[in-house]
Amino acid sequence: MRIVFMGTPDFAVPSLRALVNHGYEVVGVFTQPDRPAGRGKKLKPSPVKSAAEELNLPIFQPVKLKTAEEIQRLRELSPDCIIVVAYGQLLSKEILDLPPQGCINVHASLLPAYRGAAPIHWALIRGETRTGVTTMQMDEGLDTGDILLTRDVPISEEETMGEVHDKLASLGGDVLIATLRELEKGTLRSVPQTGESNYAPLLKREHEQLNWTSGAVELHRQIRGLNPWPGAFTVFRGENLKVWRSTVFPSEKNQVTEKAAPEDCIPSSGQILAVSGDGLLVQTGNGTLWLLEVQPAGKRPMSARDFFNGRHGQLGEQFS
Incomplete structure (x- = not known):
C-alpha cells in the first residue's frame, strides 16, 4: 500500500x-x-x-x-x-x-x-x-x-x-x-x-495561570495537564513562577509539618501555610495543595522548599 x-x-x-x-x-x-x-x-x-x-x-x-x-x-x-x-x-x-x-x-x-x-x-x-x-x-x-x-x-x-x-x-x-x-x-x-x-481548544496564556480560589483538586489537575508544556505558573513577589509538580494534601491531621503558621491564622487563597518535606502547603479555595517542584524565571527546576528558603520566604506570604 x-x-x-x-x-x-x-x-x-x-x-x-x-x-x-x-x-x-x-x-x-x-x-x-x-x-x-x-x-x-x-x-x-x-x-x-x-x-x-x-x-x-x-x-x-x-x-x-x-x-x-x-x-x-x-x-x-x-x-x-x-x-x-x-x-x-x-x-x-x-x-x-x-x-x-x-x-x-x-x-x-x-x-x-x-x-x-x-x-x-x-x-x-x-x-x-x-x-x-x-x-x-x-x-x-x-x-x-x-x-x-x-x-x-x-x-x-x-x-x-x-x-x-x-x-x-x-x-x-x-x-x-x-x-x-x-x-x-x-x-x-x-x-x-x-x-x-x-x-x-489551543491553550492560551489565560489557561496557564493558577487561580488560587479554585480547589486543590482542580489546581493539581491543571499543573499535571500543563507539564511539560506550556507549564502552569503563579506569581510570587511580583515575579512569575512555574509550577511543575504538586499533590493534593490529605485532609487528615496526622501529617507532620516542620514549620507552620499559627493555628489561629485564618488563611486566604494562595497563602503559604507551612513548609513540609520538600514542599510548601498552600491554601486554595477548597483544600490544601502541596507544591513540590517549581522553577523561577531563568533558573532550573527546584524543590519548592529550596525556592522558599532561597527567597527567605515567610509563612503567610501569598501566591497570586
Whole structure:
C-alpha cells in the first residue's frame, strides 16, 4: 500500500516509524515548515521531518497544502491512503477524495470527546480517568469523521501530560497498524460518532495561570495537564513562577509539618501555610495543595522548599 504521511510534532513520530517498520511504502512525508526556535531563533525542523530524514523518506513542507501545486504533487505521488497525525493543516475535500482508501487520522482521545488541538492537555485538566487513541475516516469537519478503531488507557491521579502523551503516541502507532491491517483484509468497519462531544481548544496564556480560589483538586489537575508544556505558573513577589509538580494534601491531621503558621491564622487563597518535606502547603479555595517542584524565571527546576528558603520566604506570604 502506497502511503502519504502528514504529521508534525513528537506525537506523530511513532506512527511514522510504525508504518516503515511494518513494510508500508511511504512515498511522501508532509510536515510543517521549519520554525524559528531558541534564543538565536534558528530554524528548527519538526520532529517528523527529523524522523523522515533518518528514515530516508521524501519530505515536503508546503506553507499551504490547499494550493493547486500541492494538490498536483499529491496526485503524482498517487497514494492509496493518506495518514494524518497532528499535521497542523486542514485538508480540503479535493485532498480527502484523492486517495482510493481515503484519509485516516490518528487522534489522541476517545472521540467524540476532546475534538481539537489539545486533547491530552484538556483530558487531564478536566479530570478524566481514562483516555485513548481513535483512528478516524476523515471528513471535512474538525475530528468529526467516522470512527474506525479505538484503544483506551487509564490516567492515574499523578500522571502528567507528558507521560500520557508518550503512552498515547506509542499506542497511536499500534492502532494505526491494526487499522491498516483490517483495511487490507476488507474487515474494517466505520461507525458514525455518537454521544456527547466536547472541544479541546489551543491553550492560551489565560489557561496557564493558577487561580488560587479554585480547589486543590482542580489546581493539581491543571499543573499535571500543563507539564511539560506550556507549564502552569503563579506569581510570587511580583515575579512569575512555574509550577511543575504538586499533590493534593490529605485532609487528615496526622501529617507532620516542620514549620507552620499559627493555628489561629485564618488563611486566604494562595497563602503559604507551612513548609513540609520538600514542599510548601498552600491554601486554595477548597483544600490544601502541596507544591513540590517549581522553577523561577531563568533558573532550573527546584524543590519548592529550596525556592522558599532561597527567597527567605515567610509563612503567610501569598501566591497570586
